[in-house]
Amino acid sequence: MPLTDCKIIDLPKITDVRGNLTFVEGGNHIPFDIKRVYYLYDVPGGADRGEHAHKALHQFIICMSGSFDILLDDGFATKRFHLNRSYYGLYVCPMMWRYLDNFSSGAVCMVLTSEVYDEADYIRDYDEFKNAAGAV
Numbered sequence: 001m002p003l004t005d006c007k008i009i010d011l012p013k014i015t016d017v018r019g020n021l022t023f024v025e026g027g028n029h030i031p032f033d034i035k036r037v038y039y040l041y042d043v044p045g046g047a048d049r050g051e052h053a054h055k056a057l058h059q060f061i062i063c064m065s066g067s068f069d070i071l072l073d074d075g076f077a078t079k080r081f082h083l084n085r086s087y088y089g090l091y092v093c094p095m096m097w098r099y100l101d102n103f104s105s106g107a108v109c110m111v112l113t114s115e116v117y118d119e120a121d122y123i124r125d126y127d128e129f130k131n132a133a134g135a136v
């Protein structure tokens with residue numbers, strides 16, 4: 001799938017003097033039903049995550065606290081996104097190599113996914129990914 005399918009999605013934000021509230025409905029605000037939620041936290045300075053693609057998994061990545069960058073690569077082009085607010089997120093379609101870095105201290109990365117965990121859905125070798133994406 002092309003990189004242009006991946007985009008920042010703004011979420012509803014209910015502002016309130018008592019504190020703001022944001023919500024996400026699978027199939028409504030994001031283009032898939034949510035089967036799993038996982039999150040990255042306590043990421044040490046200088047660490048990076050990701051460096052793989054998924055064959056069929058759809059993901060929506062939200063920065064719940066702090067900030068970090070996501071580099072997406074469809075085999076032909078790359079694009080870097082900076083996430084630093086909890087009221088928007090990045091939709092990542094299948095067959096997209098991703099690399100997460102520049103984690104601030106205290107950053108929390110929450111990921112909503114279309115399927116439960118399945119190691120067989122991962123492509124962890126970049127050359128294999130480029131082949132599968134038709135980019136070689």
Ligand code: TYD
Pocket residue numbers: 036038040048049050051052117
């Ligand atoms: P991985 O997806 O490779 O992490 P990242 O892309 O953030 O670097 O997952 C790291 C480990 O955690 C790997 O051994 C698989 C395991 N894991 C699960 O068991 N369930 C999950 O939902 C996820 C995302 C990972």
